[in-house]
Amino acid sequence: MQILISGAGIGGPALAHWLGRYGHRPTVVELAPALRPGGQAVDFRGPTHLTVLRRMGLLDELRTLDTGGSPMTFTDRHGRVRLRLPADFAGGEIEIPRGELAQLLFRHSESTTEYLFGNTVTALRQDDRGVRVAFRYGPERRFDLVIGADGLHSRIRALAFGPEQDYVRHLGYYAATWQLPNRLGLPAGSTGINTPGRLAAAGADPRDPERAGAFLLFASPRLDHDRHDTDALKSLLQQRFADLGRPVPHLLETLRDADDLYLDSISRADVPSWSNGRIALLGDAACGATIGGMGTGTALVAAYVLATELACADGDHRTAFARYERTVRPYAERCQRGGDRTGPFLAPRTAAGLRARNALLSKGWILDRMLRLGQDVATMELPEPV
Numbered sequence: 001m002q003i004l005i006s007g008a009g010i011g012g013p014a015l016a017h018w019l020g021r022y023g024h025r026p027t028v029v030e031l032a033p034a035l036r037p038g039g040q041a042v043d044f045r046g047p048t049h050l051t052v053l054r055r056m057g058l059l060d061e062l063r064t065l066d067t068g069g070s071p072m073t074f075t076d077r078h079g080r081v082r083l084r085l086p087a088d089f090a091g092g093e094i095e096i097p098r099g100e101l102a103q104l105l106f107r108h109s110e111s112t113t114e115y116l117f118g119n120t121v122t123a124l125r126q127d128d129r130g131v132r133v134a135f136r137y138g139p140e141r142r143f144d145l146v147i148g149a150d151g152l153h154s155r156i157r158a159l160a161f162g163p164e165q166d167y168v169r170h171l172g173y174y175a176a177t178w179q180l181p182n183r184l185g186l187p188a189g190s191t192g193i194n195t196p197g198r199l200a201a202a203g204a205d206p207r208d209p210e211r212a213g214a215f216l217l218f219a220s221p222r223l224d225h226d227r228h229d230t231d232a233l234k235s236l237l238q239q240r241f242a243d244l245g246r247p248v249p250h251l252l253e254t255l256r257d258a259d260d261l262y263l264d265s266i267s268r269a270d271v272p273s274w275s276n277g278r279i280a281l282l283g284d285a286a287c288g289a290t291i292g293g294m295g296t297g298t299a300l301v302a303a304y305v306l307a308t309e310l311a312c313a314d315g316d317h318r319t320a321f322a323r324y325e326r327t328v329r330p331y332a333e334r335c336q337r338g339g340d341r342t343g344p345f346l347a348p349r350t351a352a353g354l355r356a357r358n359a360l361l362s363k364g365w366i367l368d369r370m371l372r373l374g375q376d377v378a379t380m381e382l383p384e385p386v
């Protein structure tokens, strides 16, 4: 089958990998001119994530890239430590910078995939025999199926399902990350200044002390800004965090040269049906939780299930899409709930809220319970590969 995937983030290349294994040669169209390098470390936890990674043949390579997890330290604005969380709390069983995972998935799919960078879909028209696809650049083409793996602000969802505001709920916070040279000698792990509704954190890459990552999070109603205007995003962060002390002024200075800035709202996508005829959604486009909702693990699991159901149904996309959604939706919705709490967890909006969180999470048994819960949530029964 001729299958078009929109988006070369995590879900798109993972699906391309599996479709290649099942004998197809999909096309992936990506808006950015090259693979997007940005993002914090993302984690995998529990047998379901690890089984999919093993079946993809990635587990051993991922283990060599594992950061070992990042312990988190929260201070007040005077640098007094208020809370410490252990490495496995945020790092799961394997933790890897998102950009490195994207590279790995790209490498493991490129020999059986046509990648088109710097392009995007502008119109879709489907009939009984296929989908006619118009692109920003180049001629119209016909595909049997189109998969939207183009993230929270999915173009495919907008064209085939309806406008973003019908499906995406802003959860009241924004998060930003970028990489920087570690000129301040920041220690490994993440150390962050917490004030009500804000977190400004940074830490060295545990595998390379010369490099560091910054993470800023702030509470805000939905902002009316251009997501693609990097200079405007940078000045937004400068304004929001200008009053905080060391190392924040240095972090903000490094923003000037950052070419991998990621800044987005913490939002949740809920789409009542993940397919419309020959067009289906995957990853954040279907069930995104941006940060804290195990979106990366869910996208990998969903890519595997979708490709496997297409192979089982021998190309009957109606059967395959229905089984894919029936299997993955309950799992994705369980994982999404974690994302609903990420903002208030990392930066409670009041001083009393901060104190209450610190007191609660200082108790070891509560942390253990939360870790076990995270593993249970991320576990489901997978179909066997064909």
Ligand SMILES: Cc1cc2nc3c(=O)[nH]c(=O)nc-3n(C[C@H](O)[C@H](O)[C@H](O)COP(=O)(O)OP(=O)(O)OC[C@H]3O[C@@H](n4cnc5c(N)ncnc54)[C@H](O)[C@@H]3O)c2cc1C
Pocket (backbone or CB within 6 Å): 006, 007, 008, 009, 010, 011, 012, 029, 030, 031, 032, 036, 037, 038, 039, 040, 041, 042, 098, 119, 120, 121, 149, 150, 151, 152, 153, 154, 155, 177, 262, 282, 283, 284, 285, 288, 289, 290, 291, 292, 295, 296, 297, 299
């Ligand atoms: C640069 C970047 C950094 C991120 N950093 C973090 C992070 O630090 N922490 C975290 O939890 N999550 C982060 N995320 C989100 C995380 O990758 C996803 O929640 C999760 O991995 C699910 O992946 P996905 O493939 O569905 O979406 P994404 O990883 O968001 O990938 C979507 C892809 O689609 C592309 N795209 C968007 N619009 C179009 C279009 N019109 N046409 C073609 N392609 C398009 C995007 O450029 C992107 O490459 C980041 C995403 C990106 C793109």
